[in-house]
Amino acid sequence: MNEQDLRQLLTVSVEDVLPSQPATAGWERARRTRRTRRAVGAIALAVALVGVGTVAALRPPASSFPDNPVAPTPTVEPTHADAVQRPPTELTFPPDPLARLSSPATVRLSERPVERALALFQPMDEESHANGPVRVLGNDGVVRSLDVVTLAPTQDAGGNQAAAVKPGVLSPDGRSAAFAQTKELVIVDLTTAAVRRIPLDGYLELVVWANDRVLVGGDDRTYAVDRVTGGASTIDVSTWAVVAPDPSAGREAALIEMVGERSGLKLRSRAAREGTVRSEQPITASALPSPYQINEFYGRGWLHGGRVASAAWITSSEIDGAEGVAVLDARTGAVAHVLDLGRDRSKGCCPVLGWDNKGAVLIQLQPAAVASWNPETGEITGVVRDLVGVVALAS
Numbered sequence: 001m002n003e004q005d006l007r008q009l010l011t012v013s014v015e016d017v018l019p020s021q022p023a024t025a026g027w028e029r030a031r032r033t034r035r036t037r038r039a040v041g042a043i044a045l046a047v048a049l050v051g052v053g054t055v056a057a058l059r060p061p062a063s064s065f066p067d068n069p070v071a072p073t074p075t076v077e078p079t080h081a082d083a084v085q086r087p088p089t090e091l092t093f094p095p096d097p098l099a100r101l102s103s104p105a106t107v108r109l110s111e112r113p114v115e116r117a118l119a120l121f122q123p124m125d126e127e128s129h130a131n132g133p134v135r136v137l138g139n140d141g142v143v144r145s146l147d148v149v150t151l152a153p154t155q156d157a158g159g160n161q162a163a164a165v166k167p168g169v170l171s172p173d174g175r176s177a178a179f180a181q182t183k184e185l186v187i188v189d190l191t192t193a194a195v196r197r198i199p200l201d202g203y204l205e206l207v208v209w210a211n212d213r214v215l216v217g218g219d220d221r222t223y224a225v226d227r228v229t230g231g232a233s234t235i236d237v238s239t240w241a242v243v244a245p246d247p248s249a250g251r252e253a254a255l256i257e258m259v260g261e262r263s264g265l266k267l268r269s270r271a272a273r274e275g276t277v278r279s280e281q282p283i284t285a286s287a288l289p290s291p292y293q294i295n296e297f298y299g300r301g302w303l304h305g306g307r308v309a310s311a312a313w314i315t316s317s318e319i320d321g322a323e324g325v326a327v328l329d330a331r332t333g334a335v336a337h338v339l340d341l342g343r344d345r346s347k348g349c350c351p352v353l354g355w356d357n358k359g360a361v362l363i364q365l366q367p368a369a370v371a372s373w374n375p376e377t378g379e380i381t382g383v384v385r386d387l388v389g390v391v392a393l394a395s
Contacts, residue, residue, distance in 0.1 A: 081378035083287050086340050091371055093382035098137070102387055105135050105145035110193045114138035116174040116394070117190045120146070122165035123389040131389070134165060136190060139174070146177075148193045154180050154205040156219055165390040167300040167353065168208040172247035174394030176227070178214045180204040185216045185225055185232075198230050206239040208300075210272070211251040215239055224275075236275035243301035243308055243330075244354075247395055254278060256303060256330060258310060261296045267308075267333040283333040291315055294326055294335060299351030302361075306330050309361045309375075311351045312338075319343045323350050325363055327375045337375035339363070354393060362393075 101121040116139045125131040130153075134146035151164035164179045171177065179186045185198040185207075200216070200223055208215040214225045217239035224235040241257040255275065257268040265283035270276060285293050293315040301310035307327055314324035323341040328334060341350055345366055353362040353370065360374040362383065370383040370391070384391075 081337065081374075081376060083336065084289060084292055084338050084340055085373075085375070085378050085380075086342070087365065087371065087373075087380045091365070091369065091380065091382035091385075093369075093385055096383050097141070098384050098391075098393075099387075100141060100143060101135060101137055101384075101391065103143055105133065105143045107142060107144050108147040109136055109144045109190065110148050112142070112144060113193045114144065114174070114190050115140065117170060117177070118174060118394055120165055120170050120177060120392040121387070121389055122163055122391075124163065128163070130163060146188070149179075149186055149188060149195050151179055151186070152181055154203075155182060156203050156205065162205065163390050165392055166206060167351070167392065168206065168244055170392040170394050171209050171227075172395040177392070178207045178209065178216070178227075180207050180216050180218075185214065185223070187214070187227070187230075196230060198225060198232060200225075200232060208239060208242060208244055209247075210245050210255065211247070211249075211253070215242065237270055243303050243310075246303045246305060249303070256301075256308065258283070258297045258301055258308070262293065265294060265297075267328075267330070281333045283328060283335065285335040285338075287334060287336060288338060291317065292338060292340075294324075294338075295321065297326070298348055302352055302354050303330060304355040304359070307336075309352045309355065311348075311363070313347075314338060314340070316340050316343075321347075323347075325350065325352055325361060325373065327361065339373055339375070339380075341365070353391075357395075 098119060101119055114136060117136050118139055119137045121135040123131040134151070136144040136146055138144065153161040154164055155161045164181065169177050169179055175189065175191050177188045177190060182203055184200055185204065187196045187198065202221055203218045204216050205218045206216070212227055214227055215235070215237060216223050216225060222235050222237050222239050223232045225232045237255055238257060241259050243256040243258065245253055245255065252272050255270045255272055257270065259268060260266050267281050267283050268277060269279045271278055283294065295313040295315060297310045297312045299311040301308050306329060308330045309325065309327045312324050312326045314322050316322040322343050323345045325339040325341070326335050327337045329336060349366055350364050353364060355361055356372060359376065360372040363371050363373055365371045368388050369385040371380055372383050373380045
C-alpha cells in the first residue's frame, strides 16, 4: 500500500487487537497435495498475507538475466545484522490499518465496489474450512463482503482440499482478484464487481499475478492467462516453485523458480513469455555459520528488486528440520540472511507473505500472528495478531 493509503486508513479508528490464540492449517496444507512432494504432518492455519514488491524496490542489473533488461541497481546501505537472526520471545504490536480486517463487513461489494482493495481476508474455522464470506478491505477503510461469487475449495486429483484464497490471488494494483477453481479461473473486477469465468482443464490450485498475465496451475500444468482478453496458453513453469514477480519489473522480466533440496537447491531463470530455461545456478549458503544450511523452500517465494524471500526448512544449531525464513540474492543464489524460528513449531507453520515498502519481509508467526522482519537491521515487530484465516495483500 502507498503512503496515501496509509494516511487515509490511519485516520480511521482501529479496533483493539485481541490476545493470541493458536492457528491451525496453512500454505503447507495446500502444498501437500503435490504428488511429487512428500506429505507433511499437522500444520498451522496460515494467515497467508500476500504482499508484493514496491516500486521503490532494488532492481537487479541487466546482467542478472539476459532476457530481462532492467534499470541499474541503486546503492544499498551495508547491513550490520548477523547472517542468522532469531525473533524475540514477545512481539510488540503497534496499531496497524490492516487490523480492520478483523471487523465484519458492513456492506456488500456489489453495492459498493472499491476504488482499490488493500486486502482480502477469508476467515477460517478450526477445521480449516471457510467461516463466513471473503472480506474486501478498500482503500477507503470500509470492509465489504465478496458477494458476487461463491468460491469452492481448490482440490487435486486425490481430493485434498484447500481454501481458494491463497497467496497471489489479489492483483498488485488491488483492482482485481483471481481464484483457481477446478476447470476454471475466476477473475473478479473489484472496482465494478463484475465476474469473469475462464474455462480451463484440470485441477487448478494456485494463482500468481505476473504483470499482464495470471499464472494458474496445479500438479501437472500451468496456464498463462491474459488478464485483459482472457486468452490462455500453457507455459512450462511450476506454480508451486515460481517466485512471485516484482510488479515493477515489467512484462518481460524473467520468471524465477527455486527447486530442489539441500545440496541440490537451484535458482532457475525462465523467459517470461515462453517459459524456456535461460540460466540455472546452485543456491549456496556459505555466508551462514556452520552448521546452518537450507534444506528445502516451501510456500511462495517473493521477489523484491534483487532479493528473494521464502520460508524454508533449515538445518540449525539445534536440529535438522527447523522452521526458518531465508533471504537470498536473486542474481547469484547466495543466501544472505536466515531467520531461525526454532524447533517448537508445526511443520510448514510460517510462510513468507511478501515484502513491505520499507524492505521488510512479512511472515506468519504462531500463534496467528503476522510479523515484519527487516533482514538488513534485524528488527522484528508484530503487524497483526489473532486474525485466524487467509489474507491476501496488494502492493
